[in-house]
Amino acid sequence: MTAVTTYLCVEGAADALDFYRRAFGAEELYRLTMDNGAIGHAEMRIGETTLMISDEWPEGGVVSPLRQEGSSTSLALTVDSVDALDALWGQALAAGASVEREIEDQFYGHRTGTVVDPFGHRWSIAAVVEEVSPEEMQRRMAGMGP
Amino acid sequence: MTAVTTYLCVEGAADALDFYRRAFGAEELYRLTMDNGAIGHAEMRIGETTLMISDEWPEGGVVSPLRQEGSSTSLALTVDSVDALDALWGQALAAGASVEREIEDQFYGHRTGTVVDPFGHRWSIAAVVEEVSPEEMQRRMAGMGP
Numbered sequence: 001m002t003a004v005t006t007y008l009c010v011e012g013a014a015d016a017l018d019f020y021r022r023a024f025g026a027e028e029l030y031r032l033t034m035d036n037g038a039i040g041h042a043e044m045r046i047g048e049t050t051l052m053i054s055d056e057w058p059e060g061g062v063v064s065p066l067r068q069e070g071s072s073t074s075l076a077l078t079v080d081s082v083d084a085l086d087a088l089w090g091q092a093l094a095a096g097a098s099v100e101r102e103i104e105d106q107f108y109g110h111r112t113g114t115v116v117d118p119f120g121h122r123w124s125i126a127a128v129v130e131e132v133s134p135e136e137m138q139r140r141m142a143g144m145g146p
Numbered sequence: 147m148t149a150v151t152t153y154l155c156v157e158g159a160a161d162a163l164d165f166y167r168r169a170f171g172a173e174e175l176y177r178l179t180m181d182n183g184a185i186g187h188a189e190m191r192i193g194e195t196t197l198m199i200s201d202e203w204p205e206g207g208v209v210s211p212l213r214q215e216g217s218s219t220s221l222a223l224t225v226d227s228v229d230a231l232d233a234l235w236g237q238a239l240a241a242g243a244s245v246e247r248e249i250e251d252q253f254y255g256h257r258t259g260t261v262v263d264p265f266g267h268r269w270s271i272a273a274v275v276e277e278v279s280p281e282e283m284q285r286r287m288a289g290m291g292p
Contacts, residue, residue: 002193002194002224002225003194003195003223003224004152004193004195004221004223004224005222006150006222007220007221007222007270008219009217009218009220030280031280032254032284032287033284033287035289046150047149047150048148048149049149049150049151051150058216061216061217062216062217062218062220063215063216063218064218065218067215067216067218068218069209069213070209070214071155071209072155072208072209072210072211072213072214072218072219072267073153073154073211073218073267074155075151075153076152078148078149078150078151080148108178108187120218124153134175134176137178137187138179141178141179141181141186142181143181144180
């Protein structure tokens with residue numbers, strides 16, 4: 001078995017590819033355009049990860065998160081330093097992402113914040129600031145809600 | 147920048163970790179359990195990809211896909227042969243996944259089918275059977291719907 005690749009549906013995939021380039025430095029690998037102009041499939045690379053993206057296909061149950069209540073999937077973007085985190089955070093907001101949770105240090109050793117992109121997908125952006133073992137994370141969680 | 151990791155929310159994360167192990171051979175890396183028994187965070191490895199998983203947190207907008215209409219994100223599981231595809235497909239169905247689209251050869255050079263898992267996430271399972279360039283894919287798409 002090789003790999004799991006995540007497929008994002010958006011309304012307006014051409015705009016989304018542009019946004020992900022400006023916000024996260026995504027490199028578009030290729031796009032396939034349908035006769036009606038919609039993007040049937042595209043691939044982009046963010047850091048070392050390939051993501052797939054397409055326009056909506058509501059008849060097939062493939063819809064933009066803007067049509068949905070809540071998020072059942074999110075993306076975690078891990079960068080290699082706090083400086084890189086601050087830079088990427090600023091770049092994402094400048095590109096049009098909305099803050100959902102401001103950057104702060106978390107008990108599991110990440111400095112991280114969360115944004116929602118204009119297409120409805122939710123991204124946490126994180127840098128590891130402390131190596132914390134699962135056992136220590138579990139200990140620190142005791143007494144935390146809910 | 148390092149990597150993008152996908153975070154899946156499910157209702158019943160302990161059962162889901164068991165399902166993903168039986169269906170896709172996922173190896174649980176660790177889990178963090180909240181005081182109320184819910185899994186606040188877990189990580190699992192499928193092939194070379196790490197995925198994160200948690201129980202729902204509806205107050206934070208993190209919900210199971212079973213609460214949502216349609217899929218705005220799906221997962222593509224790529225294996226290295228048609229035999230591996232058939233084996234994994236059988237294993238996923240035996241574990242309780244539901245067929246959404248039967249396996250067939252697609253114009254872009256993949257042999258692939260799609261299942262929905264019992265927790266509402268959608269997975270395509272694919273093997274590359276023909277190397278097709280983006281230009282050739284685009285040519286083959288002409289005249290295809292919608």
